[in-house]
Each structure stands twice: as structure tokens, then as C-alpha cells.
Amino acid sequence: MIKIIVRRLLEFVPVLFIIVTLVFFLIRLAPGGPFDRDKEVPPEVRKQLEAYYNMGVPLYQQYFDYLAGLARGDLGPSFKNASYSVNEMIGMSFPNSLELGFYAMCVAVTLGLLAGISASLKPNSLRDYVPMSLAMVGICVPSFVLGPLLVLVFSLHFDLLPVAGWNTPASKVLPSLTLGAMYAAYIARLSRGGMLEVLSNDFIRTARAKGLSETRVVLRHALRGGIAPVVSFLGPATAGILSGSFVVETIFQVPGLGRQFVESAFNRDYTLVMGTVLFFAALILFFNLLVDLIHTWLDPRLRNA
Amino acid sequence: MKRISDVPKICILLAGCLAIAGCGGEPGADGMIIRIGNGTEPEGLDPHIVTGVPEHHILLALFEGLVRADTTDLSPTPGVAETWEESDDKRVYTFHLRADAKWSNGDPLTSKDFLYAWERILTPALASEYAYLLFPMKNAQAFNEGSIGDFAQVGAEALDDQTLRVTLENPTPYFLSLQTHYSWYPVHQGTIEAFGAKEDRISKWTRAGNLVGNGPYVLSRWSPNEIIETIPNEHYWDVAGIQNDGIHFYPITDGQTEEHMFRNGEIHITYGVPISKVPVYQAKNPEQLRIDPWIGTYFYRFNTLRPPLDDPRVRQALAMALDRDTLCERVLQAGEMPAPFLTPPDINGYLPSARVRYDVDAARKLLAEAGYPNGEGFRTVDILYSTREKNRIIAEAIQQMWKKSLGIDVTLSNQDWKVYLSTTSNAVMGYDIAAGGWIGDVIDPINFLECFITDGGNNRTGWGNEAYDELLAKTMAIGDTAERNSVFDQAETILIEEMPIIPIYHYTHPFLIDPRVRGYTSNLIGYYAYHQLRLDNAASGEL
Amino acid sequence: MPSAATSEIVEGIVIEEGASLWGDALRRLAKNRLALFGLITLSAIAFVALITPAIAPYPYDAQDLEYGAQSPNAEHWLGTDRLGRDLLSRLMYGGRISLMVGFAATAVSLLVGVLYGAAAGYFGGRLDSFMMRIVDIMYALPFTIFVIILMVFFGKNIILLFLAIGAVEWLTMARIVRGQVRSLKEKEFVEAAVAMGLPSHTILTRHLIPNALGPIIVYATLTIPNVMLLEAFLSFLGLGVQAPMSSWGLLIREGQEQMEEFPWLLIYPSIALSLTLFSLNFLGDGLRDALDPRASKD
DSSP states (O other), rough: OOHHHHHHHHHHHHHHHHHHHHHHHHHHHSOOTTOOSSSSOOOHHHHHHHHHHHSSSOOOHHHHHHHHHHTTTTOOOOOSSSSSSSHHHHHHHHHHHHHHHHHHHHHHHHHHHHHHHHHSTTTTTTHHHHHHHHHHHHHHHHHHHHHHHIIIOOOIOOOOOOSSSSSSSGGHHHHHHHHHOOOOOHHHHHHHHHHHHHSSHHHHHHHHTTTOOHHHIIIIIIIHHHHHHHHHHHHHHHHHHHHHOHHHHHHHTTTOOOHHHHHHHHTTTTHHHHHHHHHHHHHHHHHHHHHHHHHHOOOOOGGGO | OOOOGHHHHHHHHHHHHHHHHHHTSSSOOOOOOEEOSSSSOSSSSSTTTTSSHHHHHHHHOOOOOOEEEEETTEEESSEEEEEEEEOTTTTEEEEETTTTOOTTOBBBBHHHHHHHHHHHHHGGGGGOTGGGGTTTTTTHHHHTTTSSOOOGGGEEEEEEEEEEEEEEESSSTTHHHHSGGGGOOOOOOHHHHHSSSSTSSSSSSGGGTOOOOOOSSSHHHHHTEEEEEEEEOOOOTGGGOOOOSSEEEEOOOHHHHHHHHHTTTSSSSSSSSOOTTTHHHHHOOGGGGOOOOOOOOEEEEEEETTTTTHHHHHHHHHHHOHHHHHIIIIISSSSOOOOOOSTTBBTTOOOOOOOOOHHHHHHHHHHHHTOGGGGTOOEEEEEEESOOOOHHHHHHHHHHHHHHHHHHHHEEEEEEEHHHHHHHSSSOOSEEEEEEEESSSSSHHHHHHHHSTTTTTTOOSOOOOOOHHHHHHHHTOOOOOHHHHHHHHHHHHHHHHHHHEEEEEEEEEEEETTTTTEEEOTTTOOOOOOOOOOOOOOOOOOO | OOOHHHHHHHHHHHHHSSSSSHHHHHHHHHHHHHHHHHHHHHHHHHHHHHHHHHHSSSSTOOOOTTTOOOOSSSSSSTOOOOTTTTTHHHHHHHHHHOOOOHHHHHHHHHHHHHHHHHHHHHHHHHHHHHHHHHHHHHHHHHHHHHHHHHHHHHHHHHHHHHHHHHHHHHHHHHHHHHHHHHTTTTSSHHHHHHHOOOOHHHIIIIIHHHHHHHHHHHHHHHHHHHHHHHHHHHHTTSSSOOOOOOHHHHHHHHHHHTTTTTTTHHHHHHHHHHHHHHHHHHHHHHHHHHOGGGGGGG
């Protein structure tokens, strides 16, 4: 087991290296640069700017310089923001995204699994239709609609919660619900499907025939296999949810990583793009490793594989 | 887990928790803080580096130039300088600084601080994008471009600690109003050099706790993408005149969120108003809606290198078939002024005489003359715009107008902002017709008209006209405003006849303001005196 | 339960075809009332989309600036937008785009994701590691940049739109399928098939993928609305549909911006999208049940 983990961790290095290389050159292929503005920057000034940001040297040199910086753990200065470095920007915004993502994940997993499992136990009954319909509404109502709707109801109509911000416990409720809702819907659908699949298996019939209580059948026997698709889904989803959501962070004024991830691409803030991508990639690798480990734990037969 | 069917109960419980959590959420009383929506997160707070409007707003609170502007009519009023004199040939200005002028850390503010600041912004290595705003100063351009290495040759001189003399290259009628722009603000040498070299663009000196300014406020907290808080500067010369306990700036990029925050009382003044909300406020809460004029024009550029748009008659025809009044009244709906010319009216008393008419018959005739009767044989042209709701809706309306009145087919394309900039650049010119706009940096017609000099960086139309270039060059040496304006008028007439661009409307600045806010005056360039703002809690109480 | 007549007809067909897996499935599908409802609704939506140019009450771009945004009325059943354009017509035309994008991109993601994931899961070991790391790399690439580059080098092109969306949507699908296949692989029936010396591709397509169909169908049905909304983002970048043409995703986005003033502009496009998703899910669930090899014992 330890050996597998160590091997996977070692794999991270080349994968991250490929990502850095790809993104470094890809982003420079996109038209428009960090210094393109509505009002043309005079050519002399532009030259000085490029020199200042190490863009005056050949591209391969820039690439090696960037790698050298990375090796020192330095993601470089932001092209857009003169006061904070990329390291600092990620350092300041990630905790907020992490916190938001954690709450959203709690909402998503709790609601999603409860709804999905409960629906799968009584398929095609009211207990199935009601939560599943809700889940589908959750998928159809994108967060850019759900968020403002929640604000209209809870903030503007009932005046219970603030509209935006990320400084009081109350301000964190709506963003977490909005972000969690969509994932809850996915989890509900996937877990219902997975559970139905497993519940029709012979070993469940056997377990039931042996007279085991339904709770025991579900918890001890069905759940492990039933939530496997959910676990597969959760790997990338967790990385995505923790690294922030552009839409939710924008609607609720959460100073998180998701906004920087998207805005940096729009601004062609090369270094910030690289920094956020690299960070996101590391998260994805980590969570996918975690998912594979959980799969193995859920399904003992995989251990000898 | 025994009763999994308890989902509804859990939901109710959760909702209960929400309700309880919500009760603690009211922001506490924290003195008279004015909360302002401020668009995007600033790119920085170094007056020599930044370029945007949100930065301008914050710097107005943190710094002050030699001269302030009256917030109503923008006439010069004393700032760091108490008095000033102008020489008869309008080339030499002598400023007398306040003896009690101080930095926010208590250091005395002298004329040498201005010299330091101007030298810094003009230093080539700093690559300041707004350095050109100092070019009216003698030899400033040469110093910025590196052909002069000695700052002593630039037309700025400290006669003593309180006296500053500025010599100009040419008479510049708008010189005093330039002093309200942050590119001319002083910066604190000790602070800058404590955190890096003079020409470091990236520096920690602008952070809360580090930044030393000379404006009415001091930066007390800066949480990126969340908030920028300021508190009154006890060393400000007019500290007694500060009417509130601080200004908080919120970088709110989403217009709908901002409007919701305003409605919930979380901010007092917004940066803008969502386009569909203006009529709602006009009807229901007109006292909360303000529409200020703004020094800017929205226009369409033609790619004059591509047929059939290389024919001025075609450009004229397209311009004349555009119903600006209907567009402003029915589509834009935020008090925008139809623009029959480029330069917004009443800039230094200048009102262009050349105008584009709305005349469909004449337009059709022109198009026929150009060889396209009823639009026959006219190839499909494309309108390019950067992705913004307003751009799209305007383009959709114009597409229909042209189709109906001229019988020509138009397609629409949108591009992400940076791609759009690249497509429309002089080097690429990859468009037919492109939506664009210009916001004046300086209250002077030259700022608008010089965009379209031959091969100018902001031209982007391929159009060039020698007579036009010469007229604009001529204005440089004219000190008399009326005479200057008449030359501008000749130039603008050429522009409107040749029509490399179609002026569409002059910008407005619609925003929401809490009726309790007092002391907020409007002007063309968004120059605000934040220290004069206060909240009159007695008035109308509830929002 | 379906009416006696329906089931008789369907059973008739089944008997003719013999009790193949698919025939069996079809028969069971026909018995599922919800699935039938889904199928009929979807067909109706697709049919309307197909004949939209013939039946749309107005052109999608016809404006009436004086008329402006009006709530639903006799002339405009679903109301008009700010430019006075008929929402019903725009919804019908937009549906053509959204359905096409939704199904085509989902098909791409299904095809690539299922095969890729199944192969990785089945072969395991180094190949699996390698294939999954490629998926990880693709996940990490910034989508915005990817789309902008696609657009710049290949121009605006509807095929490109499917590819761009398919290219991101297959990733999660691949992970899910891989997870399923990895655990199925250890089961007796697969081991038996291996022992019988069946070639890998037969085991994959005949035994592994059919048994993983449940999550595949569920995730695919979830992908379609997701893709339709993603299309709106691509249009924002300039890759999707160009104004004045619209799509459901774009209509929802525009409607959201003015939901308080003109709620109908948000409500009806949302209903169209939801109806499609509900039908899809019912059909998907029905399909899943019908195709479940074990369910035939019921």
C-alpha cells in the first residue's frame, strides 16, 4: 500500500512538469498579452514593461527562468497586480476557497447521499420521485441562477442573511448552499443509480434472505459498492470545489481562488495563470490518488490487483 | 441512519440553523463609514503604475495633487498648493505650497517631494503608462524616452521648500486640471525606497500599514478582492473638514450583486447600475438613482482598408442610417446622449459644428452612389465587439437598423476582451466594423481627436489624413482657448466627413446612491471629494 | 402499467426478434410508463426543433424596439425581450442549437470517455496509470485558454464547439467508467470470460461496458444539461452561437440578468431545459433498468 502511494506521489513530478510546460506555451499562443489595453501603451513604455517582466528575452529563456523560479518555490510576480506576488495571491485566496468548498462539500455529500440512498431503497415511489425531482431541479438551475434567487429570498425578502461578503458566519451560508446544491444533485443521482445496481445483486438477496435487517444490508453490504460511482465523481469534483468556483465567488463576493483562476486567464496574467493551474493540478492529482485509495478500500478485491 | 426517510426533517433542521445563523449577521454600528462599490479589484495603489478608474477612486482618497478641482464645475481649487501664478505666455506656473502640508506619517511635504515623484514617473525603467500625461512639461518627453538623462533639464524646479516652478513646452490650457490626475501626485520617497528601488513596479510600499500618502485618508486595510478600508488622515491639512469616519471600497465585479448589496443597505454608493435596472429605479426610486454625464464616447470603428468600407460614402451611409435617438431611448435607457460627433459637448467650451444626421433617404442615396443601390452587391459585413451585454444589445439593434433601412446583411461576432484588442490592433486589423469607445483622461478635446491621427496607437482604423494631423499639431502652440477650439472644430469636421468611425452615444455614469448620503456632487470625470461625504441619518431613515 | 394494447404490440415485436438483449430491453422499457413519457416528450421536443423554421411564429431576430419587453400575451405567447423579439420563437430556434450541442457533445464525451475509461480500467497497471495521468493533465489545463486558442486557430465552427465541450466532458466520464470496470473486472463472470480465452475487446464491449451502463447512463443524462449551459460560456468567449441567434443556455443567462424585471425571460427557457432533463432522466432510468442483465429475473 505504502509502495503504491509513494509511486503515485513520484508520478506527480513528471505530470506537473508536463502541465507547466504545456500551459506555459499555450497561454502565450492565445492572442492578446498582459499589456494590451483599451488605450494603446506607447511602444517605448511597452518595451520597458517587457524588459521588467522578463519578456524581452527569447521564449525558451523565459521558460527556463520560470522553471528556475519554480524550483525555488517562487511563482513570480503577477502581471496585473503590482502589490502582491502570485504566491501571496494564492496564499490569501485559497483558504477562503477551501473553507467555502468544505462547507459546500458537506452540504453536497450529506444531502446528496441521503437523498440518493433513500430513493434507491424505495425505487419508483414518492420517496424516490421527490428527492430525485429536486435533484434534477438542482442540476437544471445553474448556480448563477440559484445564487441570486437565494439572495432575493433570504437576503432581500426575509432579510435573514447578508447579500455578499465572507466575513461573518451568516455570510457563508448562501455561498455554501449555492455551491453545494449542484454537487448534491449529482451525488444524489449517481448514488441512487449505484445503489440500485448493487441492491439487485445476488449477495444482497442472499443477505436479505438470511433475515438481516434492512439497515444492516444497506450499511454493511450495499453501500460500499453502491457509492463507487460517487467516489469516482468526487475526485475531480473535490479538487474543483476546493479550488473555488468563479460563479459563486463572484456572486457572493468571496475573495477566493476561483475568481483568480478565471480572471487571470482573461487578463493574460501569465504568471498567475501558471500559478493557479499548477496549484489546481496538484489538488487534482492528490484527490484522484485519494479516490483510488478509497476505491481500493471500498472494494477489497482491488487490493490484489 | 436507522430512519433514512427523515430527510425532510433534516432539511427543516438545516433551514432552522440557517435562520439562527442569519440573526447574528447585521453589521454593527461602526461610526459614519461610507461604503462604496468600486468595480474591479485595483491593480495596485501606486499612482505611477496604475491606469484604471477603480484605482483613480481609491487614489483620490489616499493622495492629493497640487491643485484640487471643484467637484461641481471642476475649476481649480487649492490642494497642496495654496496659491499659484501663471505667466503671461501661459508657459510658466509657480505653485506656493502650504507650509503645514504633511505626509500621513507626519513628515513635512515639500516641493522636493513633487520633483521626486515626477522624476520617478518619468524614469524610463519604471515604464509608467501614464507618464505621457506629464509631457506638457518641458523636456519631460525627452527624459521619459531616454534622450535626456539629467532630470535637472526637465521643466520642474524647486525654488525653495514651499515654491515649485513648472515650465511647459507649449501653452497648455488644461495644465491645472491635469494636477487632479494621479500621475501628477507626489509620492513619499522614504517609503518607496524602504521597500525597493525607485523604479520598482512591484513593491510592498502600497500595502496597508506601509503606504504613506497625503490625501484626506490613510489606507487601514486591504484585503484583495474583498475590501479596501481607509480612515481619516490626522495630518491632512483640512482634517477639520473631513465629515466622516472613513471610506470603504468594495471591489464588486458583478453588477447584480452590487445592486442587491445596495438594496440591502450593505453599500451606500454603487459603481454602476445593471442596464435593466435603470428604468426600474427611474419609476420606483428615482431619488436613489443618479445619472452623471461622463467624458466619453461610444463609437464604431471602420476598417478603412477593406472594401467596401474604404469608400467614405459607404461609411457616411452606414452612419446616417443609424437611429441614435431610438437606440439611446429604447435600448440603452440610462440617459445616454446620442452622439452626432466624437468629442463630448462642452469640454472647455468646445462644441463641434459638424454633425452626423439621421437621414435614411440620404443614406440610401449615398450607398447607391457608391455602387450599391438598395444594398445590392454589398457584401456581408461583420460587427465585432468584445463580450459585454451592452455591446451585444447595441450591435443587435444596429444590425436590424441597417438591414431595414439599407438592405444590407450584417453578421455579429464577439470576442473575449484581449482577443478583441489583438484583432483590432493596428498590426492585425482583422475586422470590418468594431465597437469601441474612449474615456477622456484629460478635459480637453485634443484627448479625443488625437486618437485618430495617422498611424496613432489608438487609431486602429487604417484611416489617415494629413490635413487632420496638421490641424491637431497646430493646436499645440495656441494658447487662446477660443482660437484653439476653432482649429479643433476644423479637424473634427474632417473626421465627420471622412467618417473612419461612427460616433454613437456619449457615455453617462449611472449609479445608485443612498439618499442619506450628503455632499456628493457630480462631474464629468468622476472627481470626488470623499471627505465631504456624510450620512444624514435623520433623512428618510429606512432605505 | 402501460395499456394492454401497447404491451401487446410491443410483445409482438419482441417475439419476432427473439429474446435478444436489446429486444428484451425494449420490451421492458415499453412497460415503464415514466420512461415512455420521457421518450415521447423528448421526441416531441426534437420534432419541434426540427420543424421550427416552418412553424416558428416570428423570425428569431425580428425586433420591435418600440414594443420592448412585454409579458406573455395573445400575440407573443411567452412574451418578448428588451428588443421586442418573440421569446417563443427564440426559444424554438435556440432549442435547435442546444439540443444539437447537448447531444453531439455528450455523444463525443460518451464515446471517448467510455472507451478510454474502460480500457484503462480493464488493462490496469502501467497503462492505466499512464492513461489516467493524461486525464489528470487535461483536467488541469485552463479551459478558457484552451477554447480561445481553439477558436483562434480554427475559427468559429460548430464542430469545434462539440469537440471543445466533448474534450472536457469525457474526463469525468472516463474516471467513472474506469472505476466501475476496475471492480467489475474482479468478478466471476469476467474471470470466466477471460478463462474462456475471449479477446479483450469482446470482454470489454460485451461484458464490462454493459455492466457499467447504469452509472454511464446516469452521468450521460447529467452531462446533457451541463453541456447546454457550458455552451453559453463558450458563446461568451466567442466560440458558440453568435448573436442574434440564441440558445437555451444563453437565454437563461440573459434571463437571469433581468429576472426581477422580466421573469418570463428566465422562467420559460429554464422550463424548456428542465423538461428536457426530466425526460432524459426518466428515459435514462428506464433504459438502465431495462438493460440491467440481472433485472430480467424479476
